[in-house]
Amino acid sequence: MARDPIHDIDSRRRFAILAAVCVAALALPLAFSGGAVATPAIGRALSSTGRFADPTALNWITNAFMLSFGSLLMAAGALADLYGRKRVFLCGLAGFVLCSLTLACAPSLLAVDLLRGAQGAAAAAALAGGTAALAQEFEGHARTRAFGALGATFGLGLAFGPLIAGVLIEYASWRAIFLSGGLACTLSLLFGTRYLRESRDPHARGIDWPGTLTFTLALSSFTFGVIEAPVLGWSSAPVLALLAASAMLAGAFIVVETRSARPMLDLSLFRYPRFVGVQVLPVATCYCYIVLLVILPLRLIGVDGLREINAGFLMVALSAPMLVVPFIAATLTRWLSMGLICAAGLLMAAAGLLWLAAALRAGPHAAVAPLALIGIGAALPWGLMDGLSVSVVPKERAGMATGIFSTTRVAGEGVALATVNAVLAALAATHLARFAPADPASVHEAAARLASGDLAQAATWLPVADATNLQNAYALAFGTLLDGLAAITVFCAVVVLVFLGARADAPVQTDKARNEAQGEALARERQRT
Incomplete structure (x- = not known):
């Protein structure tokens, strides 16, 4: 033919x-x-x-x-x-x-x-x-x-x-x-x-400017506050004001979206428990995977002294599983539910984080195996969550579900990065405080420099602590941080398992389809009687 x-x-x-x-x-x-x-x-x-x-x-x-x-x-x-x-x-x-x-x-x-x-x-x-x-x-x-x-x-x-x-x-x-x-x-x-051909939505009514503005300002205020906290202090007036403003703006965003005729974020989708479970997946991968792509190179290069190219090779152990494991996850759905696969992957990533905390004590190159385990664990939900984001809601709501999921993923990454860096600086400050108990400002500044991977400047701000003491303080703080990330990942795995379930995945029906199915079942029952 x-x-x-x-x-x-x-x-x-x-x-x-x-x-x-x-x-x-x-x-x-x-x-x-x-x-x-x-x-x-x-x-x-x-x-x-x-x-x-x-x-x-x-x-x-x-x-x-x-x-x-x-x-x-x-x-x-x-x-x-x-x-x-x-x-x-x-x-x-x-x-x-x-x-x-x-x-x-x-x-x-x-x-x-x-x-x-x-x-x-x-x-x-x-x-x-x-x-x-x-x-x-x-x-x-x-x-x-x-x-x-x-x-x-x-x-x-x-x-x-x-x-x-x-x-x-x-x-x-x-x-x-x-x-x-x-x-x-x-x-x-x-x-x-x-x-590319041009296309538009003929029913589009415009941008939800109040929702966009309140959401952007809430996220910006939170990020500014968390980033400034390591230097200014969590109890400082500017940080508290920024965090309070973030909370108020987040509340205003929810009110705006609830009352909007065409909201940017359709909150009614959160009445589907499985949709809520799906939103936890990008949050979990942020804390067990994405943040490591940022903070680990800062440690390897700025604190451990590796060259950028060597750090890049080492990071491949973490990220290379993303090329293969998502396809394996898709194959596993023939026998296992997506919720079970995702939860199992997160538990693997949590185990890898705990292993990494111990392995780094022996030096950067001992981290290859635990990084690979983290990458494999994170890649299991990574390969499924995009499809899950639209499959757990009715078909006609798929567009909005995709937008919410994408925003949760990307905005969550920004929040996770800011939070983790601030926590790392705070943990480092607790270990550095013994070197200059009478000078907390220098301690916090040195801790902030350490968290950003600037060992030389940290030593300038805290000259009473030599490079070895600074590296040890950072290593202790980093290990505690990894333990915390593992705990968050385990918690997310439990939530995913509860909301997405371990049984076989079933398609989501709209209210109309559900009523039609119930009507057909009732008609068949009447015929039998």
Whole structure:
């Protein structure tokens, strides 16, 4: 039978569209994990440029990107529905490329932090527009395969982002990391401009500005407060004011969304217990996996003294399982429920965290096996949770469910990073306090420097403690932190098992479908009687 040339052309066009979105997706995790590996190098290069070279500024290299990315993701999705998916996707890519090129020339840490925030906003537009456009081009099993390829691409970026960053820093410069991300998005921009078709939601009513504003301000206030806490103190007036403002804004956001005719966040979805369970999965992977992609390179490079390229190779043990294990998890669903697989994976990750805490006492290279166990455990729910996010709600609510899940994942990463770094600094301060009990300000400043991977500056702030004492204090704090992360992961595993269950997965019915099924059952009963 002769092949249809029109069908072949359409298939090639769809493949080009998928390639465009996947290449963009490759650049986003590289911007996240690569930026984390580059933080010590950026600090060394720009520390003499002015007063902004402090641990807070270093923390914002990653947190500014994650904050704007997570808080603007749902708003970007609404913009894509309103003004066009292709337009928002291309604008996001163009903004990402521009920010990447400018970051490669940034003269100070302040400029890096501001540009990282702008880069995160562009990434939100690119991801929201790209995934929405992809959903319009594929249907049925083809859509499942397309989004599977997209998830695999994200895994590829996470797996090799630290290694790529380490190689670029070793043989070029930290600025090359941002140039490489800009190059990848330039290729995506070219493909998307040529092959992507424009589409809109004819029923879109606009952006939920009150919801977007209150959500962004609540997340920003919390992140600012937690990042400033290690230096200013948790009981300081500015930190308490920021945390209180965050709580009030979060309450205002819930009130706004409850009363909105077209809310950004449909709270009624949380009446489905399995949907609640799914939201726990990205939170769990944040604390057992994502935070390690940031804090572990800071330790390996800034405190343990490894070169960036060596730290990148070591981090592959953590992230490489993301390339294979998600496919194994999908195969296991033939015999086991998704809830059981996800809970088992989280328990494996928790065991790996406890093992890592003990292994690091023998040196960085002893961490390979526990890092691999953490990566395998985290990859089991990682490969299932995107599909679960839409399968546990009625079909007509799948779009909103995906938006909520994506926001929970990205915003949760930002919150987790800020919180974990602050807790690490606080733990380090408790171990350093014995060296200067009469000078708590210097202790907190030295602890904040240690938490950001700046051993030399920590020694400057606390000269009474030599490098060995500082490293020991950091190691004790890091071990306690890993124990805490393991406890959080175990708790999340229990919640997932309770809400998602260990029995076989069943499709979710809408109220209409449920009533129809009950009516048919009643009719059959009447016929028998």
